[in-house]
Amino acid sequence: MSLKLTFYGAAKTVTGSRFVLDTRRSSILTEFGLFQGHRKKSIEINSRIPEAALAADAMLLSHAHIDHSGNIPRLVAAGFGKSIYSTPATIDLAKIMLLDSAEIQERDAEYMNKKHAKREEALVEPLYTVEEAQAAGYSFKPLNYHETREIAPGVKVTFYDAGHILGSAQVLYQVKGRRILFTGDLGQPRLPVVRDPERVPDPDIIISESTYGDRTHSPVEEAKERLQVLLQDAYNRGAKIVVPAFAVGRTQALVFVMHELMGEGRLPSMPIWVDSPLSLEATQVFRKHPECFDKETWEYLDRDEDPFGFFRLRYVKKVDESKALNHISGPCMIIASSGMCEGGRVVHHLKNTITDPNNLVIITGFQAPGTLGRRIVEGIETVRLYGEEFPLNCQVEVLNEYSAHADKTDLLDLFKGYNPKKVKQVFLVHGDERQTAALGAAISELGYQNIEIPEVDQGFELR
Numbered sequence: 189m190s191l192k193l194t195f196y197g198a199a200k201t202v203t204g205s206r207f208v209l210d211t212r213r214s215s216i217l218t219e220f221g222l223f224q225g226h227r228k229k230s231i232e233i234n235s236r237i238p239e240a241a242l243a244a245d246a247m248l249l250s251h252a253h254i255d256h257s258g259n260i261p262r263l264v265a266a267g268f269g270k271s272i273y274s275t276p277a278t279i280d281l282a283k284i285m286l287l288d289s290a291e292i293q294e295r296d297a298e299y300m301n302k303k304h305a306k307r308e309e310a311l312v313e314p315l316y317t318v319e320e321a322q323a324a325g326y327s328f329k330p331l332n333y334h335e336t337r338e339i340a341p342g343v344k345v346t347f348y349d350a351g352h353i354l355g356s357a358q359v360l361y362q363v364k365g366r367r368i369l370f371t372g373d374l375g376q377p378r379l380p381v382v383r384d385p386e387r388v389p390d391p392d393i394i395i396s397e398s399t400y401g402d403r404t405h406s407p408v409e410e411a412k413e414r415l416q417v418l419l420q421d422a423y424n425r426g427a428k429i430v431v432p433a434f435a436v437g438r439t440q441a442l443v444f445v446m447h448e449l450m451g452e453g454r455l456p457s458m459p460i461w462v463d464s465p466l467s468l469e470a471t472q473v474f475r476k477h478p479e480c481f482d483k484e485t486w487e488y489l490d491r492d493e494d495p496f497g498f499f500r501l502r503y504v505k506k507v508d509e510s511k512a513l514n515h516i517s518g519p520c521m522i523i524a525s526s527g528m529c530e531g532g533r534v535v536h537h538l539k540n541t542i543t544d545p546n547n548l549v550i551i552t553g554f555q556a557p558g559t560l561g562r563r564i565v566e567g568i569e570t571v572r573l574y575g576e577e578f579p580l581n582c583q584v585e586v587l588n589e590y591s592a593h594a595d596k597t598d599l600l601d602l603f604k605g606y607n608p609k610k611v612k613q614v615f616l617v618h619g620d621e622r623q624t625a626a627l628g629a630a631i632s633e634l635g636y637q638n639i640e641i642p643e644v645d646q647g648f649e650l651r
């Protein structure tokens with residue numbers, strides 16, 4: 189009854205999620221994410237397609253984030269022609285995110301090639317093109333939450349809500365009498381817009397994420413109050429507020445909370461711009477999938493209100509409209525990507541904001557080492573933008589509570605929900621070493637045994 193699980197990414201790190209489950213009769217690929225890190229290493233890792241991934245009989249995608257989906261176009265272009273199953277909302281989000289990613293890859297290659305041409309070095313190719321991203325879109329097949337389907341001989345799968353972003357799923361595989369749970373990225377309970385994570389019944393084997401295996405967030409309710417106080421202060425002094433935010437998930441959650449605060453009369457009305465074409469497209473996908481919303485969001489719909497649009501809010505699509513925001517004075521708020529300030533429109537808003545001590549920058553998500561966002565959080569004195577130094581004089585606040593990831597308490601709650609004696613093996617992925625090891629130690633104290641922290645390319649026989 190041989191059953192083998194091999195990890196090809198997101199092992200002892202948070203990006204590049206992918207693994208293959210091999211039953212001898214058929215094999216299933218789960219995720220094919222982009223590795224994100226230093227440029228040279230990223231290109232090397234992302235260019236390589238493992239044989240086992242290409243040879244799989246079917247594929248699953250837990251949610252649309254690029255670290256889980258971002259290399260699918262390259263896989264398909266390399267000859268993978270099988271179906272990729274995910275929830276309908278994930279399909280819609282993945283299509284726009286992969287196109288956006290392809291545009292970035294093409295722009296990056298073009299930029300590199302200008303430099304390479306000057307130095308007479310070999311030209312680089314984008315990881316994949318817009319055309320390849322479009323073609324990959326045709327491989328997706330919808331599978332609704334709670335619908336069980338045999339996607340390859342002897343392998344049944346069911347999606348359960350992961351409460352992480354719109355359409356996100358935990359996956360239950362039923363194969364050779366075993367019930368294998370993959371948490372995907374797990375959300376934290378009480379996040380705005382999406383439902384809370386569901387409990388998947390009775391797994392024998394658990395593959396769990398561990399992004400915040402050693403960290404706890406303060407409750408979402410407190411975050412709303414903190415945001416209110418911060419924004420009221422900023423309003424009183426006429427501040428321009430810039431919020432770097434990921435285009436999918438964080439932006440919609442923030443817009444939802446701003447709508448609530450202003451609607452409840454807890455904040456004076458101020459103009460808000462969401463300056464990101466991808467955010468606008470993603471928000472349109474959110475509007476198309478109310479089946480994924482939580483109760484509070486449904487209450488807005490019941491009152492005929494759009495939870496992602498209200499009269500104070502404008503979505504900015506065109507570049508010249510984005511530039512026009514440079515000349516607008518506060519109080520006002522601009523939400524723009526990228527979330528880690530590494531590129532995108534947020535960079536020119538930072539340039540126009542950070543030198544004035546009256547202004548406010550709110551950091552809302554995880555900032556990877558080496559990114560501009562991380563340096564801003566660490567409080568450096570000057571910031572390098574477009575090749576020039578600017579003093580960082582404005583107020584900077586970090587609001588991690590809207591993280592779409594479960595924290596240590598939430599992850600432990602998941603494990604407390606199962607009987608450690610009935611779970612034969614646990615695999616911890618999608619976390620840096622310290623976070624993963626801390627979660628491993630904590631669940632071992634709960635009585636779990638056979639806890640594995642896989643290396644890249646490491647395979648395991650399942651019990």
Ligand SMILES: [Zn+2]
Nearest residue numbers: 251253352373
């Ligand atoms: Zn994610």
